[in-house]
Amino acid sequence: MHQGGHGRRLMNTMENSCPDVVLLAGWLEGTLSPQDRSRMSSHLAACDE
Numbered sequence: 001m002h003q004g005g006h007g008r009r010l011m012n013t014m015e016n017s018c019p020d021v022v023l024l025a026g027w028l029e030g031t032l033s034p035q036d037r038s039r040m041s042s043h044l045a046a047c048d049e
Contacts, residue, residue, distance in 0.1 A: 018049055 019027075019040060026032045027040045 018047060019043065 023032075023040065027037060027044075030037075032040060
């Protein structure tokens with residue numbers, strides 16, 4: 001599974017704002033690490049935007 005360095009980017013993005021389209025695509029395609037996928041899922045469940 002290719003993760004493409006999303007981890008650091010996800011952590012930085014999630015601290016400041018909503019994830020960008022590249023991270024959303026990684027989540028949809030299943031290319032994020034399990035930890036990053038969990039962070040993304042949590043963000044999406046709680047995000048009002």
